[in-house]
Amino acid sequence: MPVHSIATNDITSPGDYVTRFIENIEQSHFTAAMDMVSDDCEYDNVPITKVFGKEAMIQILSDFLAAATKVEWLIHHQVSNGDMEHGVVMNERTDRFEMDGRWIELDIAGLFVVSNGKIALWRDYFDRESFTKALATK
């Protein structure tokens, strides 16, 4: 049974906010995660495509996450500045997905801009071919 999601209104720093967002993704609290992004959020997978708006983000993420039986996003480094009105967070991650009984992994550097208390921009830098190959060998 998944752990219950935790309220986000106690969070005062953009770094902690992004950490909570990722925890929600990992723990399959998808609705709670999407509550943390703005309605007009820009979601940019740099080498693939960018979309605008929470609905488009939900479409992309829900399809992909639904194919994974487990999700682990390991944060190797995370740095941030600003506050919940306007903050910038960058992290270095390995995003891992268990699919069909095998783990696939992708090395990523991500940028998150927090604006007016929500994630307004999420931009992930990675190598498209590494991602395609990882998916193909799952």
Add this chain to the structure above:
Amino acid sequence: MPVHSIATNDITSPGDYVTRFIENIEQSHFTAAMDMVSDDCEYDNVPITKVFGKEAMIQILSDFLAAATKVEWLIHHQVSNGDMEHGVVMNERTDRFEMDGRWIELDIAGLFVVSNGKIALWRDYFDRESFTKALATK
């Protein structure tokens, strides 16, 4: 005539240190830039290869930079924590190189770890194919 490089011993924050490092690269102060990295620095172009040691870094960078008549690395966002003893800096950049009269561009997210007053790790995340194509169309 290139601007003279500026002393780095007045810098007290890892973010400013990385900014100065990039300015040195842009202004063709290559030796000054390399003075800012540790002898055993890890230099990791994630989708291509990583090398260890300043000499290997110099080999890769000097060959590439020598092919460019101008270099501009635009920093869109940069965040950092820690101090000059141990600090972490991440930035989102567009690295631009003028080659054969044309500008080629690459979108990058970079991680720099400053340790004991020098850059000890520099890791750039980008899409390899985008880089290859940009070089091919120069």
